[in-house]
Amino acid sequence: MLINETHISLLSQAFEKDPMFVHLFSNRKDKDQSKVLIRFIMKRNRLLDGLILTDHAKEPSCVAIVDRPVNLKRISIMSKIRLNIEMFKLIFQLPLHVLRFLTKYQKQTFSSAPNEPHYYLTMIGVEPVSQGKGIGSKVLREVHNIAESSQPSYPIALDTENRENVDYYRSFGYELKETIIIDGIKVYCMTRPAE
Template sequence: MTCAGRWEAEDGGPAVRLAGSADVRRLVAVLVRAFEDDPVAGYLFPGARSRARGLRRFFGTQVQTMIAGAGEVWTTPEVAGGALWARPGTPRQATLRDAMRLAPVLWEVVLGGRASAGFRLLADVERARPTQPHWYLATLGTDPSRQGRGIGSALLRRVLRTADEDQVPAYLESSKQRNVPFYARHGFEVTGEIRSEEGAVTLWPMWRAPRPPGP
């Protein structure tokens, strides 16, 4: 069932809806909690305090930029999780304005002590991204207290349905090996590995070809 701003999963799974500016604070708090133990966040921000600050600033910037029009942000009615997608063909060159918005995050990385290796890892991630137009899953997170109840899947499925309808591929980088089978169940395939210099963290780029149209 589809109605304004709300989409009910056809299989009875959790409902999802587009997020708006009123959701930013709650959504950022959920994403910070979800990514507290993320290996890449731990690598970029080794200290717990700088990690919490860095994640708050990073997701604050990312969620607001996406909601303002750079992408689509999907959440649940009670904001238990979020999927942040960049639309196919969205310009990837960061504008000066984006760089200015991100400056405080970069400062946290510098303070966290991982500046040059961290920036090289982020540059490798950017370089690995395919040039063919695709839906890009920038962030997916469910509140830790609500994980394992189908929210992440419902959030993913919403945009993947559009991707299939439009026959457009999708792409993401998984920062946890544990999530690879989860994404594989949604049709993503691992295309390689991106490793930090000391091998401290690995990311798995995953590509999803659109499902062929049904009969």
């Protein structure tokens, strides 16, 4: 399915009150910068052969960005070059404090993830008017089915900055592995073991 600006806008709205996004993009001008970050995350995901799950091309109610267990040897040289170009462009699109935070975030959350190959749920968002209707649960179960049907079955890692999400993810079999603090923002690192 073709991913477009509607999907990026949905994620931007879904994460509008997320503690990390509030910290990074606190004023109206910054809202466009949140879309720059989400657009980059989607491009990165595609270049690394990840998954983007959504229910509709033009009027989506949900979007999930999932990184597959990465074998960098399988990624083409051209994809690696394009990813480096996209990363370089971020220097001119996002403020320095955002880039510093994201560097710390990636480094610290990566150290909390499973040492073995795993899927990583980068983002999952449901449009605000559709929240609370089981759509997020349905998408989460789809991610679990993908990880479980892989040969071999893989664990799934995710990070959330919303404390109330921890119990939600626990109800799906995730375990809280570590809580880290980055620039005053608590990040809950969770893993769902392979089935």
